[in-house]
């Protein structure tokens with residue numbers, strides 16, 4: 001498999017001409033999303049926020065970690081499949097929702113933050129990113145966090161929060177005055193922080209609920225569009241983190257537990273889609289939707305194995321939230337194009353750098369992920 005095959009996610013046998021077409025399509029997509037971000041953020045002004053400035057700020061806050069993602073740097077590859085139950089087909093024409101359709105999925109569990117060798121900690125935000133491989137070479141890529149809401153509403157707030165939240169070397173915690181000034185400037189983030197602090201922290205990745213947080217639109221075969229957010233809800237009841245777990249000193253305990261659990265048996269989550277009504281915020285990921293909104297279980301994700309990150313697996317994937325199949329479309333949330341453009345910049349930098357092995361690889365044995 002060549003580097004181009006890996007970067008574009010093309011199957012190993014794809015001939016050179018088809019590969020070049022795929023490259024230009026991805027190039028056009030990235031240029032398009034970066035262009036949209038540039039326009040939204042006022043690219044041409046010298047003080048404008050650009051994808052490069054966001055990624056520079058991650059590097060300034062976390063220090064240099066060549067070859068690693070600039071955020072969610074510590075991770076593990078997972079694999080499995082998604083079985084649609086047909087309930088989603090009325091809302092979205094995406095083939096992944098057809099009754100009885102099984103779609104292969106590869107993904108990555110990770111911890112938020114730009115430190116690839118940080119010790120696992122219960123309060124660090126957990127994430128699950130997935131790449132569904134649909135027939136006819138379509139893909140659905142989604143990155144979800146185990147949070148009730150996202151801490152910021154705009155790319156500018158994200159950029160400011162990165163610096164405001166930087167731990168002070170003396171205390172290991174963010175400077176309270178800086179955080180106070182940040183919350184005063186972005187009151188919606190102060191409210192979101194309250195919801196995030198009050199969340200239940202479960203025992204590990206396997207019983208975490210992962211949410212899209214951003215809104216999207218499902219588009220039906222007749223063209224009808226429905227605002228949605230989605231969540232992966234674990235099939236088994238969630239366990240709250242115990243005191244003995246919290247006291248563990250194994251630096252990779254969350255990842256090691258998942259590897260051990262998947263070695264015993266597959267783990268499943270229900271993909272539950274919440275349907276927004278008119279007036280529900282689609283451009284503000286800090287705001288929860290009312291709890292009584294209709295939700296629909298559209299199928300089951302089953303993860304069967306885990307593999308340490310290395311060349312050619314989930315390490316070399318950009319889980320760009322705007323890689324969507326026909327039948328799922330972006331909402332007006334300004335974070336979406338900002339994410340797409342920043343992920344592309346982070347990906348371009350890390351793909352060009354020599355890397356060290358993932359921290360998780362050091363303790364994990366080789367799982368059975370495909």
Ligand code: HEM
Pocket residue numbers: 054055068069070071072075108109110127128129143144145150154155158211212213214285317318319335338339342343346347350
């Ligand atoms: C402006 C807002 C945001 C920025 C600038 C940002 C930035 C980033 C960057 C630079 C990466 C590393 C990408 C790579 O190298 O592949 C990343 C990863 C990730 N982000 Fe965001 N992010 C934002 C908002 C969000 C939101 C709203 C979510 C919602 C759930 C999210 C979930 C994730 C996940 C799950 C990953 C890890 C993907 C993986 O495992 O490869 N991010 N983010």
